[in-house]
Amino acid sequence: MKFNTKSVVGPMQRLVATAQNGLEVIRFGGLVHDIESSPYEIVERKRMYRLRHYFPDDTSVDRPVVVLVPPIMVTAEIWDVNGRDGAVGILQRAGIDCWVVDFGSPAVEEGGWDRDLADHVLAVSSAIDTVHELTGRGVHLMGYSQGGLFAYQTAAYRFGKGVESIVTFGSPVDAVAGMPFGLPHGLASDMADFLSDHVLNRLPITDSMVRLGFQALDPVKTAKARLDFLRQLHDREALLPRERQRRFLEAEGWLGYPGPALTDLLQQFVKHNRMMLGGFVIRDQVISLAEIRCPILAFVGEVDDIGQPAAVRGIRRAAPHAEVYEASLVAGHFGLVSGSTATRQTWPLVREWVNWLSGRGELPEEIEPMNDHVARKRPSSAFTRAVHAIGSLAEAGAGLGKAVEGVAGQTLRGTVELTGEAARALPRLTRLGMIQPHTRISLGRLLAEQARRSPNQDLFLFEDRVHTQAAVNQRIDNVVRGLISVGVRPATRVGVVMETRPSALAAIAALSRLGAVAVLLAPGSELPKAVELTGTKLLIADPENLRAAAATGTRVLVLGGGESRELDIPAGCDVTDLEQIDPAQVTLPAWYRPNPGLARELAFILVTGTGHRFDVKHVTNHRWALSAFGTASAADLGRRDTVYCLAPLHHSSGLLVSLGGAVAGGSRIALARSLDPAQFAAEVHRYGVTVVTYTWTMLRDILDADTFPNGLPHPIRLFIGSGMPAGLWRRTEERFEPARVLEFYASIEGDVVLANVLGAKIGSKGRPVPGTARVELIAYDPTTDEILVEDSGFARRCADNEVGLLIGTTTDTVDLSAGGLRGVFAPGDAWMPTENLFRRDSDGDYWLMDRRDTVIHTPRGPVFTQPIVDILNDITAVDMEVAYGLQAGDRCLAVAAVSIRDGFRLDSKDVTEAVRALAPDQRPDLVYVVDDIPRSSTFRPSTRAVQAAGGPVPGDRTWWYNRELESYEVLTPDLAQRLSL
Numbered sequence: 001m002k003f004n005t006k007s008v009v010g011p012m013q014r015l016v017a018t019a020q021n022g023l024e025v026i027r028f029g030g031l032v033h034d035i036e037s038s039p040y041e042i043v044e045r046k047r048m049y050r051l052r053h054y055f056p057d058d059t060s061v062d063r064p065v066v067v068l069v070p071p072i073m074v075t076a077e078i079w080d081v082n083g084r085d086g087a088v089g090i091l092q093r094a095g096i097d098c099w100v101v102d103f104g105s106p107a108v109e110e111g112g113w114d115r116d117l118a119d120h121v122l123a124v125s126s127a128i129d130t131v132h133e134l135t136g137r138g139v140h141l142m143g144y145s146q147g148g149l150f151a152y153q154t155a156a157y158r159f160g161k162g163v164e165s166i167v168t169f170g171s172p173v174d175a176v177a178g179m180p181f182g183l184p185h186g187l188a189s190d191m192a193d194f195l196s197d198h199v200l201n202r203l204p205i206t207d208s209m210v211r212l213g214f215q216a217l218d219p220v221k222t223a224k225a226r227l228d229f230l231r232q233l234h235d236r237e238a239l240l241p242r243e244r245q246r247r248f249l250e251a252e253g254w255l256g257y258p259g260p261a262l263t264d265l266l267q268q269f270v271k272h273n274r275m276m277l278g279g280f281v282i283r284d285q286v287i288s289l290a291e292i293r294c295p296i297l298a299f300v301g302e303v304d305d306i307g308q309p310a311a312v313r314g315i316r317r318a319a320p321h322a323e324v325y326e327a328s329l330v331a332g333h334f335g336l337v338s339g340s341t342a343t344r345q346t347w348p349l350v351r352e353w354v355n356w357l358s359g360r361g362e363l364p365e366e367i368e369p370m371n372d373h374v375a376r377k378r379p380s381s382a383f384t385r386a387v388h389a390i391g392s393l394a395e396a397g398a399g400l401g402k403a404v405e406g407v408a409g410q411t412l413r414g415t416v417e418l419t420g421e422a423a424r425a426l427p428r429l430t431r432l433g434m435i436q437p438h439t440r441i442s443l444g445r446l447l448a449e450q451a452r453r454s455p456n457q458d459l460f461l462f463e464d465r466v467h468t469q470a471a472v473n474q475r476i477d478n479v480v481r482g483l484i485s486v487g488v489r490p491a492t493r494v495g496v497v498m499e500t501r502p503s504a505l506a507a508i509a510a511l512s513r514l515g516a517v518a519v520l521l522a523p524g525s526e527l528p529k530a531v532e533l534t535g536t537k538l539l540i541a542d543p544e545n546l547r548a549a550a551a552t553g554t555r556v557l558v559l560g561g562g563e564s565r566e567l568d569i570p571a572g573c574d575v576t577d578l579e580q581i582d583p584a585q586v587t588l589p590a591w592y593r594p595n596p597g598l599a600r601e602l603a604f605i606l607v608t609g610t611g612h613r614f615d616v617k618h619v620t621n622h623r624w625a626l627s628a629f630g631t632a633s634a635a636d637l638g639r640r641d642t643v644y645c646l647a648p649l650h651h652s653s654g655l656l657v658s659l660g661g662a663v664a665g666g667s668r669i670a671l672a673r674s675l676d677p678a679q680f681a682a683e684v685h686r687y688g689v690t691v692v693t694y695t696w697t698m699l700r701d702i703l704d705a706d707t708f709p710n711g712l713p714h715p716i717r718l719f720i721g722s723g724m725p726a727g728l729w730r731r732t733e734e735r736f737e738p739a740r741v742l743e744f745y746a747s748i749e750g751d752v753v754l755a756n757v758l759g760a761k762i763g764s765k766g767r768p769v770p771g772t773a774r775v776e777l778i779a780y781d782p783t784t785d786e787i788l789v790e791d792s793g794f795a796r797r798c799a800d801n802e803v804g805l806l807i808g809t810t811t812d813t814v815d816l817s818a819g820g821l822r823g824v825f826a827p828g829d830a831w832m833p834t835e836n837l838f839r840r841d842s843d844g845d846y847w848l849m850d851r852r853d854t855v856i857h858t859p860r861g862p863v864f865t866q867p868i869v870d871i872l873n874d875i876t877a878v879d880m881e882v883a884y885g886l887q888a889g890d891r892c893l894a895v896a897a898v899s900i901r902d903g904f905r906l907d908s909k910d911v912t913e914a915v916r917a918l919a920p921d922q923r924p925d926l927v928y929v930v931d932d933i934p935r936s937s938t939f940r941p942s943t944r945a946v947q948a949a950g951g952p953v954p955g956d957r958t959w960w961y962n963r964e965l966e967s968y969e970v971l972t973p974d975l976a977q978r979l980s981l
Contacts, residue, residue, distance in 0.1 A: 038080050038088050040100070044130050047110065048123040051130055052076065052100040054088045063097040064164075064358045067131055067139045069124055071146035073257050076102035078144060081338045090347040096354055097135065101127050106258045116260040117153075117268070118282045124154040128162050138164040140354055144337045145170050145307060146265070148298075149275060152315070156291040157282050165357055166292070167350055169299040169336045170307030173289070174276040174314025175269055272640045272688075276318050277715035279642050279668070279688025281458060284466050289318040290685030296324045297353050297367060299336050299346060306333040316370045317713035320685075325353075326370040435599050435622055437811070442597035442621045444513030446628075446663050447473060457639070460669040461687050462502050472506070479510035479559065480594075481586040482578040486557060488538070490515030490596060493605070495536040495554070497521040497545045500648050500671055503560030505659070507540045508649065512603060515596040519605040520650035522937050526614075528552045530607045533616055540578075543567055550575060597621045606652055606748065608938075617652070617748035618818075622811065626751055628660030630769040634755040635691060635720050635742055637665025644670045644689040646680070646698055651938045652748060653721050658693040661720070667691070675939075677705030684714060694721035696940040697880060699732050704901070708735060718742055723940060725881075726763040727873035733759075745848065750832035752808035754846055763870050764845045765838070773808030776831070777840050778824070780805035782855040782862040795824045798840065803849050803864065806838045807831045837864065854943075856885035856894045860921050863894040868915075868924055872896055875914050877904035880933040882943040883924060886951055889980030893925040897946045899933045908959045908968040920963065927959050927968060928952035952981065 044051040068079045068087065079087040079100055088098040101124055106112030124141075131139055141163050143151035148171025155163045274280045278288030296319060300309050309328075316324045327349050331341045345366075355361035435441055450457070451473035459469045467475075488494060494516050498504035511518040519534045521527060523545050531539070531552050541549035542560040549556045550573040558567060559578045569575045597603060599622035606617040637643065643662040647654035662669045670687045672680065680702055683689065692699075699719065708714065719732060720742040729741050745754040745765040751773035756766030768775050779788035779796040780803075787805065790796045798804035810820060810830045821831045837849045849864040856863040865883035872881040879901040886895040900906050906929060915923045934945040952958040954976040959968035971981075 037077070038084075038086070038092070040088075043099075043134070044127070046123070046126065048103065048115070048119050049127060050102045050104065051127050052102055054080075054098040054100065055092045058092065058097075060095060060097075063095055064354045065097045065099065065131060065135050065137045065139045066091060066167075066354065067124075067127060067141050068098065068100045069141070069143035069147035069150050070101070070103070071144060072103065072120065072261055073255050074145070075105075075255055076100050078337060082343060085343040087337065087342075087347055087350075090343070091351060091354075094351040094355070096351065099127070099131050099139075103255075106256045113256075113258050114260060115258040117264040120150055120261065121153045121157055121282050124150050125158055128154065128158070132162045138162050140165045140167060140357070142167040142350070143169070143171060145333065147171070149173070149269070152275070152289050152292065152319075153280060153282065153287065155294065156280075156287045156289050157285070159291050160294050163294050165295045165297065165353070167297045167299070167353065168312075168315075169346070170301050170304050170312060170333050171298065172307045172311030172314070173318050174311045175273045176276070177308070177310040177314055274688050276314050277642075277688035277690060278318075278685045279461070279715075281466050286461050286464055286466050286687055288686040288688060289315070290320060292319040292322045294322060295357065296322050297350075298324065298326050298370065299349075300326050300328045301331045301333060301336050302328055303330060304333045304336065307336075313370060320713045324370040325367050327367050435625060437598065437600035437622075439599045439622075440595065440597065441599050441625045442512045442595055442603060443624060443659070443663065444476065444509050445595035445597065447476065447509055448513070448595060450663070450666060454666075457666075458668050460502065460505065460671060461642070462671045463673070464686065467502065472502075472509075475502075475506050476509045476513055477594075478583040479506050479578065480514050481583040481588070482559075482581040483510060483514055483516070483557075484588065484592065485581055485586045486576055486578075488514060488516055489591075491602075492516045492538075493519050493534060493536050495519040495521050495527075495531060495534070495539040495549075496650070497523055497527060497539055497549050498542040498560065498649075499523060499544055500645070500654075500673055501542065501560055502671065503542060504649050505669075505671065507559055508604075508655075508659075512597060513595050514592075515601075517602050517605060519607070520655065521607055522648070522650050523548070524937065525607070529614065533614055534605050534607060546575070599625070604655060606650070606655070619652075619656070619748060623748070623751065624656060624660055625664075626772055627656035627746055627753060628664035630753045630755070630772050631657050631661030631720065631744070632665035632667075633771070634744075634757050634769050635661060635665070635718055637661055637667045637691065639666045641665065641667040641690045642670055642688050643667050643691045643693060644672065644680075644684065644687065645693055646672050646675060647693050647695045647721065648938070651695055652746070653693060653695045653744075653938075656746065657720060657722075657744060661693075675701055677702045677707045681707035684716060688715050690715055691718045691720060692716055694719055694724065695938045696723035697725065697728060697935065698939040699724065700728055700879070700939075703728075703731050703735055710735060714739075720744065722746070725873035726870040727875065727878065729762045730874070745836075745846075747806075747808065747832070747834040747836075750808045750834060751811060752806065752832075752834055756845070761845055764841075764847050766846065767844055773810070773832075775806060775808045775846075776825070777802075777804040777806055777838055777846075780837065782837065782850075782852070783857060785852065794826070800842045801839050803837055803839050805852070806834045806836055806846070808834070854884070856883070857892055858885075858894055858925070859891050863922055863924070867918055867922060868894070868896050871914050871917055872898055872911070872927070875906065875910050877901055877906040877910060880935075880941045882933060882941050882946050884943050884947060886926070893979070894923075895926045895928070895952060896924040897928055897930050897933065897952075899930055908970065911959060912967045915961075915968075916966075920966070923961055925961055926952050926971065927961075928971075929957040954981075 038054050039056070040052040040054040041056045042050050043053045070076050070078050091098050103120060103123065106115060128139055128141070139162060141151045141155060143149070148168030151166050151168060155166055268274045268280055275289065278290060280287050296315060298312055298315055300312050301307060302309060313326065329336065329341060329345055335341045336346055349364055349366055352361055352364045353367060356363045451469040455468065455470035457469050458466050459472045460467050494511055496504065496507050496518050498507065508518050519536045521530050527548055531554055536554065538555040538557060539549045539552065540557045540559055543558060543565055546556065546558055547568060547570060550570045555574040557576050557578050562579065567577060599620065601621055602618055603621045603624055604619040606619060608615045631637070643658060645654055645658040647658055649655055649659065659669065670683065670689060672683070675698060702708070714736060716736055716739040718739060722744045724741060724743060732741055733739070740759040742759065743756045743765060746752065752775055753769045753772040754765040754767060755769050756764050777798040779798055781788055788796050807821065807824065808831065810816065810832045816822065816830055819833065821833060822828060824831045835852055837852060838846045839849055840846050848866050850866050854865055856865065868883040869881055872878050877900055879899045881896055881898040883894065883896045885892045898906065911927050930946060930949065934942045936942055952971065954971045954973045956970050958971040960971045960975060962969050
C-alpha cells in the first residue's frame with residue numbers, strides 16, 4: 001500500500017498558513033499589506049474640520065476641483081480605501097484636483113460630542129471658501145451618504161455660491177419615500193421622538209456602537225463576509241487586495257455620532273422630512289433644497305438598503321430648479337464608493353461627469369436625466385433587488401425574512417400612519433370636550449405649555465429667520481412686563497394695530513398671558529370709530545402705524561422694529577416706547593398670575609367692516625380654543641407641518657385658524673408680512689410650507705402671477721381658510737396638485753364650526769367638526785326674518801336642500817343675551833343662531849346660501865347671492881364677482897357684476913350656460929361686466945364699492961335674463977328704460 005504524501009502535506013500547509021495569518025490578524029488587527037494611502041497635506045485646521053489636499057505636489061494648471069465630504073460616522077479615508085483604485089486616486093489621474101473635508105473623531109476633538117448638523121454644514125461651507133480662495137475655481141461638491149446631504153444643504157445655504165455641481169452617492173432625501181430597510185416612516189418618526197427625548201440626551205453614540213449598529217442592520221451580509229474571510233485565511237494572496245477594505249469595515253472606518261447631530265437628523269430629516277419639504281434650519285437661518293440651481297448627479301444603488309432608491313430620487317422634486325441626473329448601479333450602500341464596482345463604474349463616471357461640465361468630454365450614456373416617469377433601460381429596481389437578494393441569501397442559507405419584508409413593511413406603514421392621525425386627533429378632541437366655563441385655557445397658556453415641553457423646537461419663521469419656543473416665550477414674558485409697567489391689568493381692552501410681524505404675535509400673546517382683551521384692528525381702518533365702539537383704553541402699534549394710532553387721541557404703546565429705530569411721534573401725543581423698558585427692572589405686582597384666562601372670559605374682539613357697517617365680534621377663550629383644536633384636528637396638523645399664515649392676524653382666519661390651529665397642533669408658523677406672489681413662491685420652498693391659510697380671493701393673486709407653473713414640485717399638502725369661491729378653488733387644486741383645499745365656516749360668537757374635510761364637493765362648507773357645537777337647520781322666512789314653527793310651537797327642522805337658518809347648541813360660556821334662542825326644540829333648550837342661511841344636501845353636507853341681511857327680495861321671491869357668486873366664478877373667463885339687490889322703480893332686481901381675467905373674453909352664452917345650474921327663480925336678472933372689483937383688506941370682493949361705482953348701463957357689457965328663452969341677451973336702452981334703470 002502506497003502512502004500519498006500530498007494528502008498530508010496539503011492540509012498541513014493550509015493549517016500552517018491559516019495559523020500564521022490568524023496570528024498576524026490577532027496581533028495587528030489584520031494582514032500587513034502594501035496598499036499605500038494617497039499622499040495629502042493638511043491645508044487648514046479648524047475646530048470642526050481639517051481640510052486635506054490630496055497629491056499636493058501635482059502642479060498641473062487649469063484642473064477642475066472637487067471637494068469630497070464623508071458622512072459623520074465614517075472616516076475621511078472612505079475616499080482612499082482602495083488606494084490607487086479609490087476615489088482620489090482615479091480622479092487625480094484624470095487631471096482633477098481633489099480636496100477632502102475631514103471632520104475628525106468626536107471622541108478626540110474638543111467639544112466633539114456637542115456638535116450638531118449645522119456645525120457640519122458650516123464646516124463644509126468654510127472649506128469651500130478656502131478651496132476657492134486657494135484655487136480661484138468653483139468646486140464640484142461630492143458627498144457619500146449623509147455627506148451627500150451635507151453637500152445639498154451647503155449648496156442651498158450658500159445659494160449655490162462657488163458650487164459648480166453636486167455629486168452624491170446613496171444620499172436619501174425623501175424620508176417618507178424610503179426609510180432604511182423598508183422601515184415604515186410613521187414608526188420611524190415615533191422612534192425618532194423616543195430616541196431624541198430619552199436616549200440621545202443621556203448616551204453618547206461611540207464608534208464601536210456605530211460599527212455594531214451598521215453590522216446589525218444586515219447581519220446576514222456581515223456573517224457571510226466574516227465566514228468568507230475565515231475560509232480564505234490560508235490564502236494570503238486572495239485576501240490582500242481586499243484587506244484594507246475589510247479592516248475599514250470591521251474596525252477602522254467608523255466614528256462616533258454626536259448626540260445633538262443625531263437628534264437634528266432624527267427630527268429634521270426622519271420626523272419632519274425637511275430635506276424634501278424645505279424649512280431645514282441651519283442655526284437661525286431656514287433653507288430649502290429648492291435654492292439649488294447647479295447640476296446634480298445622484299448615484300443610486302439599486303440594492304442599497306440604507307439609501308433607498310426612492311428616497312435618493314427625492315432630490316428630483318426637492319430641487320425643482322436644478323438639472324438632476326442619475327447613475328443607477330447594481331450596488332449596495334458601501335459598494336457605491338468603495339470596492340470593485342466603485343473602481344469599475346462609479347469613479348470613471350464621476351470623472352466623465354466633471355470633464356463634461358468642464359467642456360472636456362461628452363456625457364456618458366450611463367448618466368441620464370432623473371425622471372420618475374421614464375421607463376428605465378435596465379430591469380426594475382424591485383426585480384434587481386430580488387435577484388440580488390436571492391443570490392446572497394442562498395449562499396447564507398436564509399430566504400424567508402427578506403421575502404416577506406416588503407409586504408410586511410407596506411402593511412405596517414399604512415397601519416402606523418393611519419393610526420398616527422387618529423392618535424393626534426384624539427387628545428385634542430378629548431381636551432376640547434373637557435373644557436368647562438372655569439377651565440383655564442388661552443393662547444398664552446398653550447404657548448407656555450409648548451415652551452416647557454419643547455423649548456428648542458422651532459415656533460415661527462419670519463423673513464428667513466427661525467425663532468424657537470423658548471425664545472418666543474421669553475419675548476412674550478418681556479412684553480408682559482412692559483405692559484404691566486404702564487398700567488395694563490387683566491380685562492383691560494387694548495387695541496392692537498400692527499402689520500403682520502413677530503412683534504404683533506408677541507403683543508397678542510402677551511395680552512392673553514396677562515388676561516387682558518386684545519382688540520384686533522386692521523391697519524388703515526377707521527380707527528377712531530373702532531376704538532369708540534369697542535371701549536378700547538389704549539393702543540399697541542408698530543412704528544408704521546404709530547401716527548394713525550396717535551390720531552385717535554388714545555394712549556399709544558409702540559412695539560417692534562428694534563430699540564434703535566427713529567419714532568415719528570406727533571407733538572402732544574401720549575406715546576410710550578415699550579422697547580425702551582428693561583423687563584429686568586419691572587417688579588411684578590402681587591396680583592399677577594400668568595395665563596389666568598378662563599374659558600368663559602372674553603379674550604379677543606374682532607372688528608370688520610367700515611362706517612355704519614362696522615361689525616364687532618367677541619371671542620372668548622373657549623371660542624378661540626374651539627377653533628384652534630378643531631382646525632388642528634380637521635387639518636391633522638402636527639409637528640411635521642409648517643403653516644404659512646397669509647391671512648392677517650387681525651382677521652378671524654389668521655387668529656383662529658392660522659395661529660390657533662398651528663399652536664394647538666404644535667406646528668411651526670411662517671408669517672408673511674404681505675401677499676407677494678414672488679415672495680410666496682420662494683418662502684414656500686425655503687420654509688418647507690405644508691399648509692397655507694387664506695381668506696376669500698387671496699390665492700387669486702398667486703395663481704395670476706404664475707409663480708408656480710403647472711407641474712412644479714412643492715411641499716404644500718393643504719390650503720385652509722374660508723370664503724374661497726368655487727372657480728378659484730378648482731384652479732388652486734389644479735395648479736397645486738396634489739394639495740387640496742380645506743374650507744371652514746365658523747360662527748364667531750357661537751360654537752359652530754363646519755369643515756369640508758374631504759374636499760370632494762367643491763363649494764360646500766362640509767359638516768360639523770367633532771367636538772364643536774351640534775348644529776340644526778331650521779325653517780326660516782327671509783322676507784319676514786322669522787323662524788317658522790310647527791303646530792307645537794317648536795321650530796321646524798328643514799328638509800334636505802331646503803334653505804334655512806343655521807343654529808348651534810351653546811355652552812355656559814356663551815352669552816344668550818347677545819341674540820340666543822331658548823325653547824327651540826324643547827322647553828329651556830339653548831341655541832345660538834348664526835347670521836347665515838344654509839341648505840343641507842342628502843349626504844349631510846352644508847352649503848352656504850347667503851347672509852340674512854343680503855338676501856335679495858325680488859317680486860318672485862327671495863334670491864340667494866352665494867350660489868350666484870359660485871356659479872359665475874366657475875366660468876373660466878371670470879375673475880371676480882359680486883351679487884346684490886338693485887332697486888329699479890318699485891321692485892328689486894337680482895344683479896351680478898363680474899370682472900374678466902386678463903387674456904379672456906366673456907360672452908352672454910357663457911353666462912347662459914353657467915346659470916343653468918341654478919333654479920330659474922334663482923338666476924340673476926342682470927349680469928354686467930366692470931373693469932375691476934375692489935377688495936377689502938382681507939381680499940373679500942367689495943359689493944359696496946361696486947355699487948358706489950354705478951350700476952349696470954345699456955350696452956354689450958350688460959345682459960338681461962330673458963325668462964321665456966332662458967338666455968341672457970344684450971341690454972338695450974329701451975329695455976333699460978322699461979326696467980327703470
